[in-house]
Amino acid sequence: MGQISLQGVRKSFGPVNIIRGADLDIEDGSFVVFVGPSGCGKTTLLRLIAGLEDVSGGKILIDGKNVVDVPPAKRGLSMVFQSYALYPHMSVRGNIAFGLKMAGLPRAEIDRKVEAAAATLNLTPYLERKPRELSGGQRQRVAIGRAIVREPKAFLFDEPLSNLDAALRVQMRLEVTRLQKQLATTAVYVTHDQVEAMTMADKIVVLNAGNIEQYGSPLELYERPANVFVAGFIGSPKMNFISGDVARQYNAATIGVRPEHLRIDRDGQGWPGTVTVAEHLGSDTFLYVDAGKIGTLTVRYVGELDLAAGDPVSLSPDPARVHRFTEDGTSIRA
């Protein structure tokens, strides 16, 4: 079991409010990603759940039990740190076994569990090596091994992939997701990378300046963002925001159109503009179009499009995919 609830959790360092009151229900076995720009409080929120920071107010319930006064080790959670935080003088075996040893398990049982965890993560050949003799991806796996071997109620991941190169990151992303599904253990994962969030999560928590902006499945966030912040943060390239007269035609203060929902007419109606930059990726073509008063719009076209800088185009949004926002940034639902 690993059901985590936050009820009005607040955290402030002196006069600075880092978390302004978080309410959240994380279901057992789900993979929840905290995402947001740097400084939004996502890591702090994770550390509050872990017990590495004390809450300033509110309750954290794990399986219905308030744990705010329970020390980290007794909460039954395990954590993978950004720097991996492996113990440099211990072998891989020693690293993975440390938590079990501290819990006072018999030697034979520790060995059995460590071997099992190492087998799951393909670490068996490296058990007697020191962390410094391992590559980045292997260290990452040791850190995960240290987390899974304790059979926790939930895993906490603090930007675990940010120190890996791009190719390895994609691979580890897949491995972590697969492992989590296989173990069916609740996971809370912090990242600033919205692609990681979209690909890994069952549910995403978007944080901004200490507030939870929206909590929902990746596609929910993509299709029905609660406000301008979520709309701009989720999706790549970023959503185009247009205000002024054009927005007023839609009865909104601001409208948002994703780059992939802009249609290109070479000579048709719509918003006239000039291509300033065209990026040809083969699979996609990204256009940056100067549309006069409307501003610069990003367009994503699936496939190859024979357009170059300086070419005139007209753009029209897919009317069903236009997001409308009020003055204060919240979404208007039809």
Next chain:
Amino acid sequence: MATQQTQLLARSLLAPAVVLLFIWMIVPLAMTVYFSTLHYNLLDPGTESFVGFENFRYFLTDPAFLASLRNTLVLVGSVLGITILLGVPVALLLDQPVVGLNIVRLMVIAPFFVMPTVSALIWKNLLMHPVSGLFAWLFRLVGLEPIDWFNDAPLFAIILIVSWQWLPFATLILLTALQSLDEEQKEAAEMDGARAWSTFIYITLPHLARPITVVILIETIFLLTVFAEIFVTTGGGPGLQTTNIAFLIYSQALVQYDIGNASAGGLVAVVIANIVAFFLVRIVGRNLEA
């Protein structure tokens, strides 16, 4: 050094310094070797004559030599033990956030800046003096007989003084090492359920292995040649109880004016230092490998 040209340039520019340093080292060494083979006593001028290894035989068979070797090893060993066993907890304390930390740190490090002669005089006259010293006063306060440190426990008194001087050094090195300990590692241990003591044993202490090695090696170099503290307080006595090798050589040269014998002693001291260094590197040196 990319090309042959720059290599040549670098070498020719370095040469004067290297040559100067080499002369600086080789001339005194050569003279010591030369004097060690002479009968050369300042009280008996004009009688210098070659005696071969006679000076070495005399020095090594002198009962004072074994006594002073023993004293040297006891002094070095005890001071190393005290400074590390106390240095680790003191460094751990100084690593905690406390009000006025900077002042506390400065105070702890201060003894290192006091000249050995001055600190020895302070200990001798203000602290350990059997009549007017602070320790004597404290003893009388609780109704005990004051200890006459430099007569009853002279070597122990020297060890205390030298330890007091070197504790700051050990603390400082260990403190900087503690500050470089990754915070996330401690947190990981905390998540793993390690209590304070286990964290210390399994995380902190292994992290300190290397700085402790550095402390041992550096302190040993300096502790083998402790002199001022002995000269100022006990003058090597009573008897030979606080005479170490360095002090023995001094007394050969400048008390008995026997330059030949003192030179032989100096070379013996070099050999002893090398033997100690050899064993130290064998025992603790592997901690220094990356």
